Amino acid sequence: MVLQSSLKNCLQLSCILRTPKAGFRSTTSGSLIIQSISNDVYQNLAVEDWIHDHMNLENRQVLFLWRNSPAVVIGRHQNPWQECNLKLMRQKNIKLARRRSGGGTVYHDLGNINLTFFTTRKKYERMENLKLVVKALKALRPQLDVHVTDRYDILLDRQYKISGTAAKLGRTTAYHHCTLLCNADKFVLSSVLKSPYKGLKSNATPSVPASVKNLFEEDPSLTWKMLLDAIAEEYATQHQIDHHITLINPADETALPGINNKAKELQSWEWVYGKTPKFSVSTCFNMVHKDSVLDVKVDMDVKHGRIEVCHINLPEQWLPPALCSELVKSLTGSKFCPNETTTLATTLLRVCPQDDELHSRWNLLCENMVMLM
Numbered sequence: 255m256v257l258q259s260s261l262k263n264c265l266q267l268s269c270i271l272r273t274p275k276a277g278f279r280s281t282t283s284g285s286l287i288i289q290s291i292s293n294d295v296y297q298n299l300a301v302e303d304w305i306h307d308h309m310n311l312e313n314r315q316v317l318f319l320w321r322n323s324p325a326v327v328i329g330r331h332q333n334p335w336q337e338c339n340l341k342l343m344r345q346k347n348i349k350l351a352r353r354r355s356g357g358g359t360v361y362h363d364l365g366n367i368n369l370t371f372f373t374t375r376k377k378y379e380r381m382e383n384l385k386l387v388v389k390a391l392k393a394l395r396p397q398l399d400v401h402v403t404d405r406y407d408i409l410l411d412r413q414y415k416i417s418g419t420a421a422k423l424g425r426t427t428a429y430h431h432c433t434l435l436c437n438a439d440k441f442v443l444s445s446v447l448k449s450p451y452k453g454l455k456s457n458a459t460p461s462v463p464a465s466v467k468n469l470f471e472e473d474p475s476l477t478w479k480m481l482l483d484a485i486a487e488e489y490a491t492q493h494q495i496d497h498h499i500t501l502i503n504p505a506d507e508t509a510l511p512g513i514n515n516k517a518k519e520l521q522s523w524e525w526v527y528g529k530t531p532k533f534s535v536s537t538c539f540n541m542v543h544k545d546s547v548l549d550v551k552v553d554m555d556v557k558h559g560r561i562e563v564c565h566i567n568l569p570e571q572w573l574p575p576a577l578c579s580e581l582v583k584s585l586t587g588s589k590f591c592p593n594e595t596t597t598l599a600t601t602l603l604r605v606c607p608q609d610d611e612l613h614s615r616w617n618l619l620c621e622n623m624v625m626l627m
């Protein structure tokens with residue numbers, strides 16, 4: 255398989271991809287296999303958006319191949335607080351992305367391949383695409399026991415998930431995308447996909463946890479490049495095109511006009527957290543102060559990622575109600591986010607009465623509130 259130089263290809267691609275949406279080509283063999291040169295999850299999701307919004311898929315189908323540096327990708331209608339361990343992700347520098355398709359939460363790193371199949375809405379066929387992937391795997395290693403389930407997972411050895419699927423159906427165009435676990439970090443995968451929250455209630459789509467396995471555990475002689483090539487080969491055969499992969503640079507505004515704005519939007523707090531369906535948190539924590547332990551109960555309603563209603567229940571003797579309601583007042587309307595809460599707590603503590611005892615109690619309460627987020 256020849257991977258041509260990215261620059262040359264992006265220039266070619268700018269001509270191919272920028273065929274006006276209304277433009278019409280009379281053959282179906284204009285199908286394309288493209289691969290991203292970026293490992294940035296937001297840029298790669300932006301490529302999906304771009305193709306979905308700008309390409310005429312009437313006479314051409316597109317297969318997009320991409321890999322990301324460590325990231326957790328939640329579905330369009332999911333709640334990140336419910337699906338993953340955000341604190342651990344911040345510590346490990348693992349990005350959080352919300353995709354435009356529905357479904358559950360998955361972990362990506364360079365040991366995971368993503369495949370996006372673009373078609374018209376009419377030709378959208380998830381089962382056919384997944385069968386193509388299975389066929390490619392079998393062509394490479396006939397002994398692999400891989401099959402597609404009725405929920406569009408690909409299983410290895412009848413029990414281990416190696417691929418998860420999601421889709422976006424637009425008015426005229428559609429895409430189906432799936433993962434393929436090659437040698438992703440399974441320890442990180444399972445630890446980041448565990449939420450520490452107990453009292454969280456929401457109608458957000460829940461994920462369906464599964465036992466996962468990497469293909470390379472089954473056959474260490476495989477490489478991700480071999481898998482990509484095998485899939486490209488099978489796609490090319492089925493679409494009667496040449497099997498070469500065209501490299502694409504998702505930061506290339508000339509080839510993909512408007513792409514950088516799409517990536518920016520996908521990275522914004524408003525999209526990633528703000529699109530979370532309304533949820534509530536009811537929780538308790540202990541505050542150890544001097545020799546006593548105090549139980550604090552907190553109830554919050556969160557809408558568009560912002561605290562809409564907040565109740566903090568703690569004894570009047572411990573903190574004057576006026577101080578507690580100052581905190582509640584500034585939390586209301588603010589982002590359900592540790593950074594924002596830390597900033598507003600710092601501001602509040604500056605105007606707190608210069609009483610050391612009260613100051614330290616209030617500080618303790620603020621610290622505990624930050625830890626909830």
Ligand SMILES: Nc1ncnc2c1ncn2[C@@H]1O[C@H](COP(=O)(O)OC(=O)CCCC[C@@H]2CCSS2)[C@@H](O)[C@H]1O
Nearest residue numbers: 358359360361417418419420431432433461462463464
């Ligand atoms: N990378 C990867 N591949 C396969 N399975 C995974 C992966 N990461 C986690 N999981 C397992 O799947 C469940 C969630 O399964 P669930 O069925 O809830 O969700 C999915 O499968 C969604 C797939 C989305 C694919 C898109 C393609 C391009 S961008 S993301 C999770 O709890 C883990 O047990």
